[in-house]
Amino acid sequence: MKIYSIPKQVMILALMQLSLSACQDSPSNLDAANSAASMATIDANTAVAKALPLEDQRDFEEATRGLIATPDNLRITSDNGELIWDMPAYDFIQGKAPATVNPSLWRQAQLNNIHGLFEVTDGVYQLRGFDLANMSIIEGDSGWIIVDPLTSKETSRAALSFARKHLGDKPISAVIFTHSHMDHFGGVMGVLNQEQDGQQESVEIFAPSGFMEEATSENVMAGTTMTRRAMFMYGDRLEKSDRGHVDSGLGKGPASGSVGILKPTHTITRSGETHNIDGVEFVFQNVPGSEAPAEFTFYLPQKKTFCGAEMVSRTMHNIYTLRGAKVRDANKWSAYIDQAIDLFGEADVYFGSHHWPMWGNDAIVGFLEKQRDTYKYIHDQTLRLASKGHTPKEIAELLELPEPLNSNFSNRGYYGTVKHNAKAVYQGYFGWYDGNPANLDPLPPVDAAKRYVSLMGGAENLLASAQKDFDRGDYRWVAELLNHLVFAEPDNQQAKELLAKSYDQMGYQAESGPWRDVYLTGALELRQGAPAKPLGNIAQAADLLMAMPREQFFKTMAVMFKGPAAEGKNYTINVEFTDRNENHVLTVKNAVLHHHMGQPVADANATIRITHELFLKIITGQAGLRDTVFSDDVSVEGSKLDLLGFFSLIDKPNEIFNIVTPNR
Numbered sequence: 001m002k003i004y005s006i007p008k009q010v011m012i013l014a015l016m017q018l019s020l021s022a023c024q025d026s027p028s029n030l031d032a033a034n035s036a037a038s039m040a041t042i043d044a045n046t047a048v049a050k051a052l053p054l055e056d057q058r059d060f061e062e063a064t065r066g067l068i069a070t071p072d073n074l075r076i077t078s079d080n081g082e083l084i085w086d087m088p089a090y091d092f093i094q095g096k097a098p099a100t101v102n103p104s105l106w107r108q109a110q111l112n113n114i115h116g117l118f119e120v121t122d123g124v125y126q127l128r129g130f131d132l133a134n135m136s137i138i139e140g141d142s143g144w145i146i147v148d149p150l151t152s153k154e155t156s157r158a159a160l161s162f163a164r165k166h167l168g169d170k171p172i173s174a175v176i177f178t179h180s181h182m183d184h185f186g187g188v189m190g191v192l193n194q195e196q197d198g199q200q201e202s203v204e205i206f207a208p209s210g211f212m213e214e215a216t217s218e219n220v221m222a223g224t225t226m227t228r229r230a231m232f233m234y235g236d237r238l239e240k241s242d243r244g245h246v247d248s249g250l251g252k253g254p255a256s257g258s259v260g261i262l263k264p265t266h267t268i269t270r271s272g273e274t275h276n277i278d279g280v281e282f283v284f285q286n287v288p289g290s291e292a293p294a295e296f297t298f299y300l301p302q303k304k305t306f307c308g309a310e311m312v313s314r315t316m317h318n319i320y321t322l323r324g325a326k327v328r329d330a331n332k333w334s335a336y337i338d339q340a341i342d343l344f345g346e347a348d349v350y351f352g353s354h355h356w357p358m359w360g361n362d363a364i365v366g367f368l369e370k371q372r373d374t375y376k377y378i379h380d381q382t383l384r385l386a387s388k389g390h391t392p393k394e395i396a397e398l399l400e401l402p403e404p405l406n407s408n409f410s411n412r413g414y415y416g417t418v419k420h421n422a423k424a425v426y427q428g429y430f431g432w433y434d435g436n437p438a439n440l441d442p443l444p445p446v447d448a449a450k451r452y453v454s455l456m457g458g459a460e461n462l463l464a465s466a467q468k469d470f471d472r473g474d475y476r477w478v479a480e481l482l483n484h485l486v487f488a489e490p491d492n493q494q495a496k497e498l499l500a501k502s503y504d505q506m507g508y509q510a511e512s513g514p515w516r517d518v519y520l521t522g523a524l525e526l527r528q529g530a531p532a533k534p535l536g537n538i539a540q541a542a543d544l545l546m547a548m549p550r551e552q553f554f555k556t557m558a559v560m561f562k563g564p565a566a567e568g569k570n571y572t573i574n575v576e577f578t579d580r581n582e583n584h585v586l587t588v589k590n591a592v593l594h595h596h597m598g599q600p601v602a603d604a605n606a607t608i609r610i611t612h613e614l615f616l617k618i619i620t621g622q623a624g625l626r627d628t629v630f631s632d633d634v635s636v637e638g639s640k641l642d643l644l645g646f647f648s649l650i651d652k653p654n655e656i657f658n659i660v661t662p663n664r
Contacts, residue, residue, distance in 0.1 A: 033527055034243040034520070035501045037099035037508050040473025044509045049103040052407070059314070059409060063114045063356035069166050070116035074129065076158045076255075084154045084257040087115055087129055089240040090247075098242040100508045105516065108315070108414045109247035111356065117166055120357050121305055121349045123280075125167065127159040132251040133183040133353050135159050136307070138300070140278025143173035147307065148184040148353050149191045152257025156187030173278040177207040177264065178309035178353055179295035180214035186259030204277065207264035208286060210294040215261060217552040221559045222324065224653040230323035232659065235517030237524055237531065243504075244520060249315050249414030249513035250354050268296050271339065285343055287311050287336040289329055299344040306347035306364070311336060312371045314355035314409070318416040319378070320424030322514050327428040330379035330421070337372035341365060367410060374411045377401060378418060382425040391434040392426040413512050446662050449487035459485055459492060466498060478502040486526070490661045499660075500526040522660045530656050554584065554595035557619060562651045566591040571646045574600040574607035575615065582612075588646065605646070606638035619650060 037045075074087035093113050097106035115129020123139040135156060136147035150156040164170070172192060177185040185207075192203060231237060234254055235245035245253065266275065268284040275282050283299040291310040299306050310317070311333070319330045350364045351357040358364050378399065385395045396419040405411050413419075433440060442448065456462045466481045482499035485492060500523040507519030548556075571588040585596045585604070600607060608615075614633060617623035625647050629640055636643060657663050 034100075034523065035504045038473060038505050040475070041505045041508045042099050043473075045097070045099065045102055048511070049097070052104055052409075054103060054107055056409075059111055059356070060114075062358060063111050065357070065359070066119040068117045068119055068125075069162070071162060074115060074158075076130070076154050076257075078154055078257060082256075084152060085131065085158075085255045087113075087252070090252055092241060093246060100242050101246055102509055102511045102516070104409075104412060104511045105247060105249070105414060105513060107409075108249060108412075108513075109252075111314075112247050112251055114356070117163055118357075120351050121303055124300070124303065124305060124349075124351070125163065126351060126357070127163060128356065129252070130159040130162075131155040131183060131187070131255045132248065132253060134351075134355075135187075136351060137163060137167075138280060139170075140173045140280050142278055143171035145174040145176060145277055145280065146172055146191050147176045148178055148309075149175060150187035151183040151255045152187045152259050153190035153193070154187075154257040155255045156190030157193075158190075160191050172203055174204040174206065175262070176277075176298075177205070177211060177215075178297070178307070179208060179292035180211050181292050181310070182215075182259060183254065184310075184353055185215060185261060187257075188262050189258075189260040192262070204266060205262055205264045206266045206268065206275070206277070206282075208288065208294040208296040209267045209269045210288060211267065212261075212263055213549060213552070214292070214294040216548045220548070220552070221556050224655055226324045228655065228657060228659070231531070232518045232521040233322040233514045235521055238517060238520055243508075245517055247414075247513045248517075250313065271343065283343070285336070285340055290333045290336050291317055291328065297340060297344075299347065303349065304347055305349040305351070306340070306344045308340070308350060308352045308368075310353045311340070312368060313352060313415070315414040316374060316411050316416045316418070316421070318424075319375070319421040320427065321416075322420065322518060327424045329428065330375045330425055334372050334376035334379065337368055337375070341368050341372070370405055370408050370411055374401065374405050377405065378421050379425050382422045383429065386426060386430065391436065392423040393434075395422050395426060396420070415513060417512050417515065445487050449484040452484040453488040456481075459489055459495065463494060463498065466495075470498060470502060473505075475502045475505045479506065486660070487662050490664070496526040496661075500524075525658075525660050530658050533656070550582070550584065550597070551595070553616075554586070557650065558593040558595070560619075560651050560653070561588075561593040562649045563591040566593075566649050569645070569649075571642060572601050572604040573643065573646050574604045576600065576607065576609045577612040577615065578609050579611045579613070586646070588649070593649075604638060605642035606636060606640065608643060609635040618647065621652070 071087075074085065075083065076085040078084055090109070090113050093106070093109045097103035101109075113129070116127075118126045118128060120126055120136070125137040127135045127137070131150040131152070133148055133150055135150050138145040138147065146160075150159060175188060175191065177188075234248060236254075238244035240246070247253070268286055271285045271287075273284045273286070275284070281301055283301060285297045285299070287295050287297060287309075295309055295311065297307055297309045297311055319328050319333075345365055346361065347364050348361050349357065349359055350367070358367055378401075381399050382395055385398055390398065399418055399422045400406065401411065401418060443451070453459060453462055456465070462481060462485050466478050466485075469481070470478045479499060479502045482495050482502065485495040486499055489495065503519040503523035503526070507516045507523065510516040510519060566588055569588060569591075571586070573586045575584045575586060576582070577584070583598065583600050585598060585601055587594045587596075608629075610633070614623060614628065618625055618628055626644060628634060629636060629643060629647075654663075
């Protein structure tokens with residue numbers, strides 16, 4: 001069983017969402033910087049409270065049902081003392097919602113605060129609140145079957161230790177990865193490194209088809225950009241307070257720590273596939289391309305219990321995620337949920353990879369139907385409105401869920417929202433262009449901003465107008481106006497502060513945890529600037545790249561290639577990995593890097609014989625290029641100068657680029 005140790009920050013680039021707690025900056029004191037809630041915000045949040053049955057206690061009853069024990073002080077640290085997870089930081093989320101938090105989001109945050117070890121049904125347990133996701137335990141004949149061992153070794157180890165304290169010390173007989181996002185497999189070594197080596201080798205690992213490829217490669221090529229944007233989506237730089245981060249909607253937030261991956265021993269390729277795992281019968285449903293590119297759900301017929309993985313959650317999910325990722329197929333997603341009703345519609349118990357379980361067949365089927373219909377309604381109505389000529393922005397304003405869906409808390413926009421999901425459906429079918437010729441080749445932001453500011457009579461006039469609109473509570477319009485001014489005059493402190501105050505209010509009103517974090521992080525960066533240091537860097541990618549299929553690695557290398565600098569240059573480089581008995585041919589033509597695996601080219605500019613690991617160190621900057629090429633650790637035939645010239649065309653990304661102000 002091959003073990004890969006994957007750096008945490010790189011996995012964020014690659015996989016999901018997630019763990020931003022290792023940011024180099026410490027959280028800022030937002031209470032001292034953020035503005036108070038305005039009357040317009042107070043009125044808006046009061047209206048939300050009146051429109052929803054916030055007093056309904058059923059979710060709270062289900063979220064506490066089966067509680068066995070709660071840790072006294074759930075703070076998890078790494079071996080060197082670094083804080084990995086801090087549930088007590090959310091202790092402020094009590095009582096009535098403050099004016100600075102949407103009361104519906106506050107309710108979700110209270111529910112996600114409920115944590116500990118729970119019995120779901122006979123022989124099925126969950127550990128909730130040890131990480132963004134849940135870790136579930138199913139009792140088998142000889143030991144425990146672990147479902148989704150969290151994000152990091154530290155959090156999963158703490159969760160398992162807590163379970164053993166209260167349930168007894170049983171071995172791990174199998175591990176299940178429900179899907180290819182890091183918060184569902186990254187902590188596997190926290191549950192298996194406690195086993196004896198020989199025993200670990202015999203542990204079965206089940207995952208959906210395509211898991212290993214997706215788990216080690218998804219979005220790596222766009223990783224730097226995604227990581228920077230994820231800092232906004234998850235509010236890592238924000239203080240945990242009623243003026244800062246309160247919840248992600250999906251859970252409290254991402255954990256940090258050490259992550260790894262194990263190659264599955266069994267992959268599920270079709271719906272209806274059954275396996276007996278340590279004496280427990282599992283019926284799997286393969287749902288690739290729903291919430292994750294590789295994902296399954298499963299049913300335990302002996303227990304009439306359905307695990308929905310992340311195909312369904314106690315929130316509307318993302319068809320498009322704000323950190324940036326490929327758009328998901330809402331129609332396919334809805335169809336999978338419909339299939340689950342057909343396959344597992346007799347279930348009396350539901351549990352998932354996030355949030356709390358549900359009991360009772362009628363409630364479960366109703367929950368699945370509403371989740372199914374939410375995604376399909378957004379899909380169908382987006383296309384209907386598009387067929388009438390409406391653009392994405394117009395559709396986002398027009399589209400509202402019908403009352404039976406909108407009033408259901410599990411369909412509320414705590415994570416995804418109707419607005420950005422509708423735009424995602426449009427994007428999935430029609431792309432970025434809305435058909436209006438004015439939007440085909442618009443001016444770039446800074447050029448357009450300067451002209452808008454000039455047209456509006458200069459910065460002073462624009463600010464005066466924006467202040468009046470701010471005082472009226474028209475924050476969306478103020479943000480649109482002042483964004484132009486900030487991009488035209490990025491040193492205009494008065495403009496940045498008023499824009500930040502607008503973002504404060506928009507964040508306070510947001511029902512979506514990610515929307516709140518995006519707005520409040522935007523306000524923070526207008527006041528304090530971008531992070532002083534990057535969240536991670538490409539040098540940290542070495543272990544992940546070691547686990548990647550080589551074809552995917554060379555694709556990643558190609559997107560780091562400096563095309564303009566390569567114009568007019570032609571190279572053919574043979575790369576022989578001496579430790580893998582592989583030869584790769586890299587060619588540069590028309591300023592594009594191509595990769596082929598096969599026999600070396602006889603008339604190549606250079607042939608380098610090197611270990612795979614050392615080659616990755618060169619690419620990621622962990623080994624000096626010139627010193628390595630001229631060292632005894634590699635063998636080079638042909639022109640070393642050409643080899644150096646080729647490597648000089650590999651670019652280094654900017655990991656802390658500006659977002660709310662122009663890049664300079």
